[in-house]
Amino acid sequence: xxxxxxxxxAAIREGMVKLLHQxxxxxxxxxxxxxxxxxxxxxxxxxxxxxxxxxxxxxxxGLSMIRKLQEERIKSKVLVITAYSEFEYxxxxxxxxxxxxxxxxxxxxxxxKALEKVDQEIRRDQHxxxxxxxxxxxxxxxxGQLEPDEYFHEQTREKYGFxxxxxxxxxxxxxxxxxxxxxxxxKELLEHVADHMVKFAANIRELKSWEMLLMILYRQPxxxxxxxxxxxxxxxxxxxxxxxxxxxxxxxxEQLLDASKVIPEMRKEMEWNLFFPxxxxxxxxxxxxxxxxxxxxxxxxEDHAKHALREKKWEDVITCYERLYSYLVQEPxxxxxxxxxxxxxxxxxxxxxxxxxxxSELLVQKILQRIxxxxxxxxxxxxxxxxxxxxDCAEPxxxxxxxxxxxxxxxxxxxxxxxxxxxxEETARKLFVxxxxxxxxxxxxxxxxxxxxxxxxxxxxxxxxLVETHLKMNQIAELSGYSDPKYxxxxxxxxxxxxxxxxxxxxx
Numbered sequence: 359x360x361x362x363x364x365x366x367x368a369a370i371r372e373g374m375v376k377l378l379h380q381x382x383x384x385x386x387x388x389x390x391x392x393x394x395x396x397x398x399x400x401x402x403x404x405x406x407x408x409x410x411x412x413x414x415x416x417x418x419x420g421l422s423m424i425r426k427l428q429e430e431r432i433k434s435k436v437l438v439i440t441a442y443s444e445f446e447y448x449x450x451x452x453x454x455x456x457x458x459x460x461x462x463x464x465x466x467x468x469x470x471k472a473l474e475k476v477d478q479e480i481r482r483d484q485h486x487x488x489x490x491x492x493x494x495x496x497x498x499x500x501x502g503q504l505e506p507d508e509y510f511h512e513q514t515r516e517k518y519g520f521x522x523x524x525x526x527x528x529x530x531x532x533x534x535x536x537x538x539x540x541x542x543x544x545k546e547l548l549e550h551v552a553d554h555m556v557k558f559a560a561n562i563r564e565l566k567s568w569e570m571l572l573m574i575l576y577r578q579p580x581x582x583x584x585x586x587x588x589x590x591x592x593x594x595x596x597x598x599x600x601x602x603x604x605x606x607x608x609x610x611x612e613q614l615l616d617a618s619k620v621i622p623e624m625r626k627e628m629e630w631n632l633f634f635p636x637x638x639x640x641x642x643x644x645x646x647x648x649x650x651x652x653x654x655x656x657x658x659x660e661d662h663a664k665h666a667l668r669e670k671k672w673e674d675v676i677t678c679y680e681r682l683y684s685y686l687v688q689e690p691x692x693x694x695x696x697x698x699x700x701x702x703x704x705x706x707x708x709x710x711x712x713x714x715x716x717x718s719e720l721l722v723q724k725i726l727q728r729i730x731x732x733x734x735x736x737x738x739x740x741x742x743x744x745x746x747x748x749x750d751c752a753e754p755x756x757x758x759x760x761x762x763x764x765x766x767x768x769x770x771x772x773x774x775x776x777x778x779x780x781x782x783e784e785t786a787r788k789l790f791v792x793x794x795x796x797x798x799x800x801x802x803x804x805x806x807x808x809x810x811x812x813x814x815x816x817x818x819x820x821x822x823x824l825v826e827t828h829l830k831m832n833q834i835a836e837l838s839g840y841s842d843p844k845y846x847x848x849x850x851x852x853x854x855x856x857x858x859x860x861x862x863x864x865x866x
Contacts, residue, residue, distance in 0.1 A: 359477055362389045362406040364397030364423065365439070366415040370462075374410065381470050394418025401427055406434050408476050413440040433483075435476050439464060482509055492518065496561045496574055502618030520559075520577045526614040527558075529573040529588055530624050531596060532605040534734065537569040540600050547599060548573050551592055558584060568625065576614060583610060589639040597637045602783065603734045605631045608641040628733040629693040648690045653699050655685040660703060664710035673763055676789065679742075683788055700738065701726045704745055721748060735787045743792055764789065765803050768796060769811070776815050777839035782808040812839075817853045820846065824862040831858060 361378060365371040371390055378385045388404050391397035395417040401409060409427075411420040418426075424436055441462040460468055495514065498504030499522055506514075511521040531548070533540050545562055548571060552560035559577040575584055585608050593606045607624045611617060630640050633648070659678055666674035682703055686696050708722050721744075728741045771785050785808070786796045800808045819838040823829055831843040840846035850858050 359384070359408055359473075359480065360386050360388045360404070360406045361408045361410060362391070362397070362401055362404060362434075363387060364391045364394065364400075364409065364411040364415070364420065366392050366412060368392070370412075377464075377466065377469070378473075381466070381473060385473070394420060394423040398423045398426060401432065401434060402430070405432065407480050408435045408437060408473075410437045410439060413438060435479060437472055437476060478509075481507055492561055495522065496563060496617075499574075499614050499617040500563065500565075500572070500621065504615065506615070518577075520614075522614040524576070524613060525578070525580075526611045526617070527575040527578070527584060528609045528611065528617065528620065528624065529575065529592070530570055530605075530607040530609075530621075530628075531573070532568075532570040532603070532607070532628055532733070533600070534569055534603040534605075534737075536601055536603065537566070541571060544571050544596065544600055547596060551595075555584075557582065572621070574614070574617070585610070585639070585641065593639045594637055603736055605733060606639050608639055629697075631733050632693045632696055632735060632738075633690065650690050650692055653686065653691050653695050655682060655699070660706045663703070664707060667707055667710055675746075676767075680788060697729055697732060697738075701729055704729070704742075736783070739787050739792065762803060764791065764796070765799055768800065768808070772812055772815055776812060776819065777837060779839060780812060813849065813853070816840070817850060820850055820858060821854075821861065824858055825865045834858070 359382075363371055363374050365374065371392065375387050375390070378387060388406055389400045391400045393416045397409075397411065397415075397420075398418065401423075409424070411423065413420040420438060420440075427434070437460065439460045439462060460472060495504070495518075504522065506522055511523060515521050529548075531544055533544060541564060545564065548560075548562050552562070552573070557579060558575045561574045561576070563572045563574065565572055578584070588606075588608065596606065597604055605628050607627055609620050609624050611620055627640050627642070627645065630645055631638075634640060634644070638644075659681055663675055663678035666672075666678060682700075686699060704722075704726060708719070725741045725745050725748075729738055732738045732741070767789060768785050771788065772780060782793055782797060786793045789796065797808055800806070800811065804811060806814070816838045820834055823834045823837060827834075829837070831847070835841070835843040835846040838846065840849075847857055850856075850861070854861060856864070
């Protein structure tokens with residue numbers, strides 16, 4: 359609380375300063391004046407929370423000074439101290455809305471009680487000015503600037519049916535570089551979820567600086583969590599409707615007021631996106647269940663990669679990266695260790711360069727820093743493309759042999775993973791090229807898109823299983839990469855012109 363003392367007796371004025379500090383070290387005396395006129399000018403300048411003023415002073419008495427300040431709409435609280443107890447003074451003080459009227463000599467207990475009353479009034483006024491709007495309450499929890507007291511809790515409970523001391527849950531949707539393009543749609547989808555749920559209330563915040571939306575779930579039944587519902591229904595729905603990158607993180611709070619402490623932890627947990635499969639909800643319990651093992655890969659892999667780089671054998675370098683990637687994903691590892699491993703591997707290639715340039719080393723450091731802070735494989739992929747370009751090994755855009763080799767590798771991956779839902783993004787990542795480049799090369803050299811190629815390969819597998827086995831349709835669907843036999847039948851008819859059962863009859 360910021361205080362100005364206006365008192366013509368120097369001993370009382372200075373004694374009051376010391377006394378205020380003893381009562382509460384947080385009370386700050388921001389100015390002192392020895393008469394009403396100088397007090398008026400001082401208060402107009404510093405706008406204190408509280409004015410402690412004597413009534414009888416030279417030039418302008420205390421009540422006249424207060425009246426003049428009120429005419430100028432200066433709303434500081436006022437505490438009057440005086441040696442005079444005439445009724446007329448007291449009546450005028452009441453008319454001016456002065457909070458308390460203390461007689462000299464002051465009693466410390468009375469002053470302390472009066473100051474506490476002023477402090478409470480100031481807080482109530484601040485809360486009223488704050489408006490108790492939900493937006494302000496939630497943003498205060500998020501940025502850690504909310505300091506509620508009992509009055510605040512009473513008001514929020516009465517007005518909104520909850521307090522910030524109650525448990526809550528946070529659902530974070532990170533959109534990365536696509537934040538500006540997708541935030542409106544993402545918010546609309548989350549609002550749709552909130553509108554159709556009766557077990558909780560929700561508030562959705564746009565956090566532009568963090569490239570994310572935050573859904574705050576509050577006023578929930580005691581002991582009930584919505585995590586399973588969000589994991590099974592909301593996350594898949596968002597991933598079906600939004601373009602990548604999309605990372606979803608969940609956290610439960612003992613009290614909503616802890617949000618500012620928990621959000622940085624959630625942002626750190628985002629890096630587990632490198633470990634969990636697509637469309638997963640990241641949360642502490644799921645992370646803690648993982649049986650993490652150290653990363654191990656043969657050291658000769660680095661030697662092989664360095665030799666290939668010196669010889670400009672880019673396809674061999676790609677092979678080394680593929681092998682490294684397989685070591686990184688075949689077992690559970692800490693995301694930080696995955697990134698450290700890639701940084702160490704890449705730095706070993708930098709060290710192998712004989713004709714390093716100073717500006718290249720600076721660029722390499724920036725690229726490796728981006729890998730260290732990456733939360734998605736797409737971010738790592740982009741860093742790797744820039745990293746390769748430093749050594750004049752960027753993927754060729756017109757040389758047919760290298761492009762053909764790339765498509766040959768991609769087709770090999772389709773044959774290997776066709777029944778595991780392989781995607782263009784995943785294939786590009788494993789080949790350490792961009793999705794755009796792989797897609798363009800696929801269309802250029804095969805006449806079909808990547809998706810069409812996967813589809814045709816699956817259909818051929820379905821034909822093979824229909825003719826050579828007696829498996830049921832659901833078994834054939836599973837073996838050929840379809841989760842739904844009805845969907846498989848529809849795709850099959852579009853491609854072949856007849857249903858799988860008809861094709862089997864014709865073939866026999």
